[in-house]
């Protein structure tokens with residue numbers, strides 16, 4: 001899909017970056033992303049993907065906007081209280097960039113919907129804080145040869161990685177790295193341990209960056225992606241580190 005004059009103007013500041021071509025922008029326009037979770041991570045993730053020209057974005061969340069969300073979930077305003085999150089976030093993203101196709105699904109990702117939506121080539125951004133959903137995304141991305149971009153944030157810290165275990169036999173999956181997390185695991189929920197808005201802003205923005213990287217593979221105009229790596233972030237000590245992570249041959253999801 002060739003870029004028109006409006007596209008060349010809208011994306012001018014990213015097109016002049018060293019190593020970035022119009023072909024990269026056209027590839028972004030053809031990319032499909034499922035963002036699971038329209039909360040603290042999903043908000044900057046969705047808005048930056050739409051702004052960057054990622055062509056097809058589905059945003060999924062079964063919650064409604066609550067007052068406690070508004071310290072970090074920047075897709076929503078005070079008069080959105082009680083509204084469905086996915087539809088409300090989608091409306092905001094469409095205002096930023098009407099040329100991208102944004103689909104809102106005001107529902108949770110269960111097995112049936114994951115089976116229906118997740119397919120080969122899709123990038124699924126996991127912006128939830130539910131272990132069960134996270135493991136479901138990992139399982140279906142592996143089975144269906146989709147890419148999973150994972151982000152997590154709580155308190156003043158976060159993590160980030162990507163998994164392509166369904167298409168790259170050397171790639172670990174989420175369970176390779178976090179083998180002890182089960183569907184009944186209680187991840188640190190923001191409602192229990194707290195969260196500061198800029199922390200989800202940092203991790204959600206880095207997730208958007210990583211989705212853009214994954215969509216442009218095999219080219220890497222923005223540096224190497226996070227597949228096979230885990231980025232750790234701790235704001236209290238201004239600490240950021242990326243460690244190498246490996247596939248587990250005995251992984252119940254991607255091993256064997």
Ligand SMILES: [Zn+2]
Nearest residue numbers: 173176251254
């Ligand atoms: Zn695995």
